[in-house]
Amino acid sequence: MADDDQDIFDSLEREASEFTKVCHLFVLLCDSANAQFQDAEIDRIRKAFSLDSYAVLDLQPGVAEKDIKMQYRKKSLLIHPDKTKNPAAPDAFDRLAKAQTALLDEKQRTYLDECIADARRLLIREHKYNLDSPELKTEEFKVEWRAKTIHVLLEEEARRRRQAKARLQEEGREARKEEEELDARKRKRDNDKAWEESREERIGTWRDFQKGRKPGDEKKKKKKMKVLG
Template identity: 35%
Template sequence: MDLENVLRLQEADVARDQEIDRILASHARDYFTILQINPLFDFEGLIKRLYRKKSLLIHPDKVKHPQASKAFDRLKRAEHVLSTEDDGDEDAKKRVNEKAALVDIYKQVSVGLKTSIVEDFNHKDNVLIREKVHLVLDNQDKQEEVERVYNQRQEASKNEELKNAAKERQMRKQWESKWEDDRDSRVQLWRNYVNKVEKKKKKPKKKVLA
C-alpha cells in the first residue's frame, strides 16, 4: 500500500473518531444536533440522507472507537424520532410530540437570543442556539431527576405507611384473637372470685362470751 492510501485511511479513521466524539458530546435528546440539522428551516428531506451517510461512517463494525456502539445507538434514535409520523400508535405519538417539543425549544431559544435566522448549520448564531438548547435540555433532565427522586420517596413513604397499617391490623387481630381465646379463663376467674366473696358472707360469726 502506497503512502497516499495509508494517509487516506488514517484520515478516514480520524474522521470517524471525530464524528463519534461529536455525537457523544451532543445532548442525547438533541436529535437535530446529532444529525447536524438546523430545525429552524425545512429539515424533513434531510433526515434519511444524513442518517445513511453518518451510519456508514461510524458503524461499529467499521471503527475501533470504544464507544462507537453508543454513538451509533444515539444516531439511530435521532433518526427514529425525527422520521416518525403520527399514525395513531401511542409510541409514535410520543415521538412526534418529542420532536415538536424540541423544535419549540429551538424556536424559543432563537427568539430569546435574538439571533439571525441562518440556514448554515455551522453559522456562529446557530452554534449559540445549540449551546443554549443543550443547557435547556440539561435543566429538563435535572428537573425530571428531582421529580423522580421525590416520587420515589413519596412512594416509599406510602409503602411504609401501608406496611405499618398492615402491621397494626395484624397486631389488633392477634390481640382480639387472644382476648377471645382467654374469655373462658376470665369467666372462670370471675366466678371463683364471686364464690369466695359469697362464702365469706355466709361464714357464721363467732359468738362473743358475756
C-alpha cells in the same frame, strides 16, 4: 519465444506490477482517509450535546422523517463498530441510535422542538430583537441559539429530575404509610385473636369469683392435703 516477443512480455509484466503497486497504495490511502473520516465523525457524535438529538445526528430542526432515517443510515454505516477499529465506535453508534429513536418519537420530538423554540424566543427578548431583525439570520445568532438551546434543555432536564425525585419521595411516603397501616391491622388481628383465645379462661375466673373462690384456691387446697395412713 522470439526476443522481441519476450521484451514485450517483460514490459507488460513490469507495467502490470507497477499498476498493482499504485492500486495497492491508492487503497491504503483511501483506507487511511476513511479511517480519519470515521474517527472525526465518532468524535463529533460523542462531543454533541446528548439531549439535542438534532445535534447528534447533525440535522437542522424541522427536517422530514425520511431525512432523519436517511441521515441515520448514512452515519451508522460509516461508524458501525464492525467497520472501524476505533474503541469509541460502540458508544457513538449507541448515541446515534438513541438520537434517531428520540426524533422518530412524536412526543419526544415535539418536546425538543418546543425547547429549541423557547431558546429562540428568550434570545429575541434578551437582545430586544423583533421577528424581522436581520441579526436573526446571522451565523453568530445561530451559534448563540444553539448555546441557548443547551441551556434550556439542561434547565428542563434538571426540573424533570427534581419532579421525578419528589414523586419517588411521595411514593416512598405513601408506601411507608401503607406499610404502617398494614402493621397496625396485623397487630389488631393478633390482639383480637389473643383476646378470643383467653375467653374461656376469663369466663372460668369470673365463675370462680362468683362462687366466692379466688383463682388459685384449688391449688392451695391440694397442697394442704396429706396422705392418710
